[in-house]
Amino acid sequence: MFLATSLSAAYGQDAISKFFSKYENDESFTNVNVSSRMFGLFTKMEAETPEDKEVLEAISKLKGLKILAKENARNSRELYREALSLLPKNYEELMSVRDQDKDMKFLIQESGGKISEMVMVLGGNNEFVILSLFGEIDLKQISRIGSRMNINGLESLEKMEGTQQKKEGANDNSRGRQN
């Protein structure tokens, strides 16, 4: 009974476990898993700039990365909807992008004020990607992490950073005027 409850709880914690279990053995999908050991290696890399050092530190706090992707997928929009429907309700939407070619959603799970998982789901005209990044996630560094590790899709979060910086700038100006 205890074992069953524990397994059920552990399963529920991983947002895309259900989706992964369903499709990870499907050879039409590209499947990538990166372990925490790999992220740990980044701590040993030499940083050339302070910004680089911050990114490497942020990467070293990650615990894992899973990606499922399908190219030339006629059912990409269907997969996109299915993946989103399987995400538990406690995932907060961080950003969504919609353009002619694709829909993207970024969702996060927070616990104790820290982001413990970020999920990206992309449904394009003929491509589908779901990505789960977990560990201790620094959102300020996330697009740089994507760029440093060559993870396609995360560069979209630069838009969010830009928006955040503009908001912060606006708030600073507003406070400046008030003072």
Add this chain to the structure above:
Amino acid sequence: MKAIHYLLLTMAMFPLISMAQSSTTEKLQQQYPNALNLFFYHNTLRMINQQENEAFDDFIKDIEKMRFLLIKKSEHLFNAQAYADLVADYQAEHFEPIMTARHEGRNFDVYLKDAGKSKGMLVLVNDAESLWILDILGTIAPDKVGSFLSTLDKNTDISQKISEFID
């Protein structure tokens, strides 16, 4: 030019047992003596890169030595159980998995062994036709592993460079 090729080829293929990075790879080569088995030093790898591809130079930057073993499944009996046993043997040698990927029927498994100053990395590329093993003394930079695997999967892959080099 051809003489240089022969010289490099001799250097690359000279069977230096002391260069064997993993006893599992060594044992596997003994089990499959007809498998293509090549050894490379860092400088030999640089010489392979005759087109001076900067990305390739980046991949091999921290590689001291590399053994390349290619088992063609049509010529040898190598099934899924043999692969599972091989992975178990590597793990018994303290190689830890750092990344796995599957793309278009080709499986990539990357393992790392960190024994203080000396580091080892294994890249296993397994598909229906063949198994390639890159047994590396040294490492490929972690931010380059993904693009390295991508390179292995494209026409500009290492096997092609090796084939071109041998021809």
